[in-house]
Amino acid sequence: MSVKNEINSINLWLKKNTSIDEQILSIKKFETGQSNPTFLLKSDNKSYVLRSKPLGNLLRGAHRIDREYKVMSALSNSKIPTPKMYGYCSDADIIGSEFYVMEFINGAHEFDPDLSNYTSEQRDKIYKHKIKILAELVKLDLKKIGLENFGKPNAYLERQIKLWIKQYRDSETKHIKSMEYLIETIPKYIPTEIDNLKPCLLHGDFRLDNMILEKNKSIPRIIGLLDWELSTLSPPFIDLSYWALMLKFEKTWPIGGLSNFNNQNIYSGIPTEEEILESYLNLTSFDKPKYWKFLLAFNCFRFAGILQGIAKRVIDGNNSGENAYEVGEQAEPVADLGSELLKEYL
Secondary structure (H helix, E strand, O other), X not given: OOHHHHHHHHHHHHHHHOOOOOOOOEEEEOOOOOOXXXXXXXXXXXXXXXXXXXXXXXXXXXXXXXXXXXXXHHOOOOOOOOOOEEEEEOOOOOOOOOEEEEEOOOOEOOOOOOOOOOOHXXXXXXXXXXXXXXXXXXXXXXXXOOOOOOOOOOOHHHHHHHHXXXXXXXXXXXXXXXXXXXXXHHHHHOOHHHHHOOOEEEOOOOOHHHEEEOOOOOOOOEEXXXXXXXXXXXXXXXXXXXXXXXXXOEOOOOOOOOEOOOOOHHHOOOOOHHHHHHXXXXXXXXXXXXXHHHHHHHHHHHHHHHHHHHHHHHHHOOOOOOOHHHHHOOHHHHHHHXXXXXXXXX
């Protein structure tokens, strides 16, 4: 489909199915993001975002943009900062795949967790706001916002481990020794006591680069939490341990963290893993889980599976991000880290 015909199809659909009555004049793909292609739509006066499924053969159950649309719609009046949803299209004939249209949030999109262009006070406030958002996810009344059946509340870890073993096998491109260790070992040590905690809404990919920060403010807030593709219901601590894990990633990795980072005064304000956990416990009144390192290892295993899917899509030719090859190659060092963490837990 030509760009002109694609824009015409989008305009016809928007007019019939949404409150948008402006004519879209241009469409441009964002080069960031590794999963679902995302586009900037522009009219004369306003911008919107269109997010779609990738084309080609996809792993079963992956790229659930319908779930993204559902959860962000449900959160529209909550304390979780999400963009306004305009409409979801399940008809792949309109532009070639399913898609939804949402508000464009004009803010700062940061990728480096060191936030080197921010002051110590700003970094402190941003990190504290991230913790507060996770605490608010725990406090949501799922029934009130219509998400009480958004996922199965019990045996989350067991089901996720089975799922990501399958997803990994379906996208495997080479032998990774540490991943084989995780696949063999991690199902044997699942902490069943985590199921005693009341389930909460899980974002599933809670990283700085999935957030939009307020621009040109002395104390910037997080004004948009995006990319809810992996959202579901889970016990608490899953999103938190995933985010804390990011701090252990090497700064030089394509999706980098703060490991071996020289935390000089210029970068003060960034909390440690222990401080992040303590702040979360204070806000939620939970006790510190004895299985914390297991959760870190689990999230390594899960994230390595996600990265391996990106590596497979590079080979298949339907990757989304411009640095997809480098990101896919990160599966092995993430699995290596997970193997080390699991051995520490055991």
